[in-house]
Amino acid sequence: MSKKRSNIVVDNNIGSIERYYPDAKNIFAIQTLSELMLLNCEKILLFDFSRVNRNWEMMLINNSKKQKLRQSTTAKELLAINNMLFQINRDCIVNLNYLSTIENKTLRCLFFPPHDQIERKVSKRYFKNIRQRLEII
Numbered sequence: 001m002s003k004k005r006s007n008i009v010v011d012n013n014i015g016s017i018e019r020y021y022p023d024a025k026n027i028f029a030i031q032t033l034s035e036l037m038l039l040n041c042e043k044i045l046l047f048d049f050s051r052v053n054r055n056w057e058m059m060l061i062n063n064s065k066k067q068k069l070r071q072s073t074t075a076k077e078l079l080a081i082n083n084m085l086f087q088i089n090r091d092c093i094v095n096l097n098y099l100s101t102i103e104n105k106t107l108r109c110l111f112f113p114p115h116d117q118i119e120r121k122v123s124k125r126y127f128k129n130i131r132q133r134l135e136i137i
Contacts, residue, residue, distance in 0.1 A: 028081055032058070032067040041082035045098055045115060049075075049091040061098070061115070086130060089123040102127065 030037050045059045048066070056073050057066040075093060079085050084096045088109060101110040107122045122130065 030058070030069065030081075032069055034067075037067070041084060041095065042097060044081075044085070044095050045111070045118070046095060046120070047075075047078050047085075047093040051091070056093075063115075086133070088120060088126050088130070092120050094120065102130070 027038055027040055030039060039060075043060050043062075045061045045063075047056050047058050047069075049056050050068075053068065053071075055071045056069045056075070056078060058069060059066050075087060078093050079087060082095075085093050086096050087093045094109065094111075098111045098115055099109060100112045100116075102108070102122055103110075107124065107127055109120045109122055110116060111118050
């Protein structure tokens with residue numbers, strides 16, 4: 001059964017897109033300001049909230065320009081796309097597949113190459129949530 005939330009369709013019924021595209025895994029549809037995009041979660045690096053434009057912006061792993069999402073898109077909707085998406089502060093959601101390090105002292109997030117030039121900070125509140133969610137050795 002698909003759940004439709006404003007402009008993001010999260011498909012809980014495996015097979016709807018896969019029925020037409022057998023090689024599709026974890027494909028979802030997201031409406032940007034300029035187009036409807038069909039994406040695999042692995043193509044998303046992060047989402048940033050723009051306080052100026054009051055909307056979320058999506059950065060893909062190919063480092064193309066950020067895709068602006070509609071203003072009605074919420075963090076809760078973005079997090080529902082995949083369990084590898086995690087909110088690190090009020091204005092940023094990252095794909096944990098690309099997160100390499102969170103420094104204990106500075107709470108600075110570093111990403112795996114070729115995204116190692118991108119930096120974000122985790123808030124103390126969200127760092128506690130990340131630590132609880134991840135299995136730490």
